[in-house]
Structure formats: structure tokens, C-alpha cells
Amino acid sequence: MSVIFFLIPLSILFATSFLFAFIWSVRSGQYEDTTTPSMRLLLDEKTVTKPDSTTDNLPNPKLK
Numbered sequence: 001m002s003v004i005f006f007l008i009p010l011s012i013l014f015a016t017s018f019l020f021a022f023i024w025s026v027r028s029g030q031y032e033d034t035t036t037p038s039m040r041l042l043l044d045e046k047t048v049t050k051p052d053s054t055t056d057n058l059p060n061p062k063l064k
Contacts, residue, residue, distance in 0.1 A: 025031065
């Protein structure tokens with residue numbers, strides 16, 4: 001019976017700490033955008049284009 005007098009205040013302490021952590025995370029914006037991270041996997045990546053051959057006009061001494 002004496003253990004329950006220890007466990008009830010301890011559980012109330014844990015519950016209030018989790019409640020304050022949840023309120024802090026909501027106010028700091030942790031749950032603002034919940035759909036974009038899961039949709040990011042489905043979006044196409046940007047393709048990398050080859051540079052123009054006209055910009056690479058430097059002579060290569062190994063080819064001569």
C-alpha cells in the first residue's frame with residue numbers, strides 16, 4: 001500500500017512533464033507541416049544538365 005503513495009505522484013509528475021513537452025513542441029512549430037516530409041519521397045529530383053561545350057574552349061595539351 002505504501003508503494004502506491006509513491007507511484008501516483010510519480011506518474012502525475014511524468015504526465016505533467018510530457019504535457020509541457022507537448023505544449024512546447026506545438027508552440028515552437030514542430031507540427032506545422034506534417035505532409036511535406038512524407039511527400040518529399042514522391043517528388044522528382046532536379047536533373048543536372050551538362051555544361052555547354054562552348055564554355056569549355058580551353059586547349060588540352062594532352063590531345064595535341
